Amino acid sequence: MPALVPPYPPTAFVPLLSQDILAQESPVDVSAKLGGVRACPARLEVAIRKLERTFDRPFSLVCADTGELVRTSPAILHYDVYNHLSVLKEVAQRGTPEIIEEESPLALLAIPLDSLECGQDYVAVALFVTALVSCETEIAQAAKVFDMDASRALAAVRQIEVWPVRLLTQVAEISLENLTQDLAVSKMRNQRDEAIAHADDTYVELDLLHRITGQLHVAQNEATLWQDALRWLSDSIPAQCLAVVARQAENPGEYELQLGDSVDVLTYGECPIDLNSLIEFTHRLNPKISKRTMVLSRAETSLPTWYYPTVRELICVPLNQADRQQGWLLALNHRGSEQAELKEFGSVESQLLASAGTILSVHSSNLRRFSDQEQLFSSAVHALTSAIDAKDRYTSGHSDRVARVSVCLAEHLGLSKEEIETIYLGGLLHDIGKIGIDDQVLNKPGELTAEEFEHIKQHPQFGYDILKGVRQLDNILPLVLHHHESWDGMGYPHHLRGNEIPLLARIVAVADAYDAMGSDRPYRKGMPVEKLDAILRNGAGQQWDKNVVEAFFAVREEIREISATDPNNVLTGGLAPVSKS
Incomplete structure (x- = not known):
């Protein structure tokens, strides 16, 4: 369970081709209106299937250049996309998702x-429901805007x-x-596959790339990723020092790569110059290495104009992502250069470092995006708990204390780490x-x-019904539904008995x-500790699981310390449980 990616909460895509048009006109007529339905390009088909898995709903694809309906699927809500072709072309030119028409409770996303x-x-289009609807009058205006029958629209939105x-x-x-990142990774994988057919001098590169991609899942954050990467690279690149330097971001004290708190450089091995x-050094070289890899040998570093005499050989790879420079990956001084036979970095090492830099840069960006998604999910959960507290002013902080x-x-x-994360959420x-x-x-x-x-x-x-559509919350549904069941079967809502009740519940x-017993309520003050303890002991094996009470x-x-802690000081980021370990 993400803490909380993943990736992010499920969404709905609804194809926009009007089924009413299909019912009234021949396929030829529809094709004439929309420019013709044709086969979806393979790359788009793959992307659409990924989106459908992510959002758990079908959606349509339109070529904004020609007005062609490239792909459609049956939908509950029917809508004619034809009137929005000019707007879709503008959206395609701007390159960012937009709500192109909205009338609550419906919104059209492109x-x-x-x-x-x-x-x-190409533009993917979908019609979304943005508010709960209880009667036909609440959707009448939206149905009019989107040219729908209000009663049919009401029946449809209740299922979405x-x-x-x-x-x-x-x-x-x-x-x-x-x-976009999937496409970049796919391109790199294709390039890797092509390299397999090359001569023996590519073997080391492929071996390292395989080991790196196989271990990327180990890194939990960007700093760990780069620390591990320098160590992995040292096994294949004969450098005295490997380093990654982060580029200064627009905000003071922030960097394009997150190498640690206020850290802008990491090294592995003996660095020939101070940090x-x-x-x-990298900033001085930046104009020459912003777009391409630089390799320097003794021929360049022995010149009188060279600033750093202790740097004899060098590979410097720019780390760029989506035309944004993040930093540099460096190999300094060949490990064999101090021997009688001088050694220098060649094309194999430079290509190896460049390929590794590309993969690591992409994965570094993905880690940051995953963190953003995790924070979004976390914020949504905290917003829900705040909504509970706002609803019942007498139990403010109750959900947080129960979780801890x-x-x-x-x-x-x-219990396992996964079970602990589930019970906290x-x-x-x-x-x-x-x-x-x-x-x-x-x-x-x-x-x-x-x-x-x-x-x-x-x-x-009610809680079960609210959360059951969110795939990332499936594990907590039994807990939400059964936390008021009683060991003797006298609880609710299903009167489960004993071990029939899920352990987490x-x-x-x-x-x-x-x-609840220790907190003030509208009709009583919180119970004294002695009375509360007595009730729990007497209820063990009757209302509550005896083992849990023990x-x-x-x-x-420890529980008393939790009760005495200000809950507002606990949740300061992701949804990670506060653990004594």
Whole structure:
């Protein structure tokens, strides 16, 4: 589970070809309107399938240059793309995803695919639902704008996932970036495959590239990636020192490569010059190495005009990504150059370093993009927990405390890292269903009536229904649905008994009960510690799993520390659980 990529939340693409047109006119008539339907180019077909897997919905593809409908799929919502061809051409020229028409609760999204280098301007188009709709009047105006039947549109939008417009465009931009990066990686893989047929002097290059690509998954961040990469490269490039230097970004103190906090250079081996001089060195060479690899030998470095006499041999590879210079990858001084027979870097080493630099630069950018996606998902989850707190002012911080207490219990019970990450996320969102509970009932200052309590008891099912369409949250659905089940079968909503209740739900049930009983509510003050402990002990084996209750008392002091901690100081980035280990 991403903390939280991956990649990012699912989206919906809906093809725009009007099925009403197909019903009324022959294929020839439709083709005449749209310029003709023809086969989708192979590269676009691959890209579309990737998008369909990512967004879990079909969508259409239009050639903005010719007006041709290149690809379409059956859709729930039907819309004629013909009237937007001029706008689609403008979108293709600008090169960024855009909402080209919007009337709540519907929005028409266009994603240009010219970056896939298919020779013409292609645009993927889709119609999205941006707000919940409960009656026909709420969609009547949108249906009119998009030339639909309102009753049919109402039936259709109820089957389609709702996406806020801002999140929709953000995910579209990230998706387009990933497609472009996929194309770059695909090109490099093709180049690697072609190199297999070359002479023996390419063997070392291919061997290293294979080992690097096979180990890229090990790196958790950019700094680790580059540290490991320098070590990997040292096995194949006979240099006394390998280094990566980050280019200064526009903002002071920031760099195009994230090599560490305020770090702009990493080295492996014995560097012949100090780090400040190395940075100055690359900046001095920059006009000559911004676009191409530079190789220097003794013939150049022995000249009187050479600034750095301790640098005898050099390979310097520019690290560029999408026409943006990120830094430089360097090999300094051949390891055999101090022997009787002088050694110098040749084409094999320079090509090896250049190829490795290209792959590493792409993966470095992907790590940063994944981090951005992770942060977006994290922000969305925190926004949901904030929505819960805003809904029930008496339980502000409850979700966060339940999540951290659950992690503490899970660690003591020996759960895996993946299970701990799941229970932390599930703890944050376990009460998301309260969004569907009436405010007057949720914040009632007195005891609830039987009818009101039955209404409150619906929140686990509401929470399950809210989250079930988000693929990245599948693992927490049992926890959200069953955290109010009771060991003796008297809980809700499904009256599960004993081990029928998922373990993670049993753990959250104890954490939830502990925090609920100890917190002030509209109709009572929080219970004293002694009374709370007694209730948990008496309920072990009846309301709660006995083993979980025993774990609670085993880590009681740690849990008290969590209860005393300001939750606003805990979540400071990704959705990583606060762990004692």
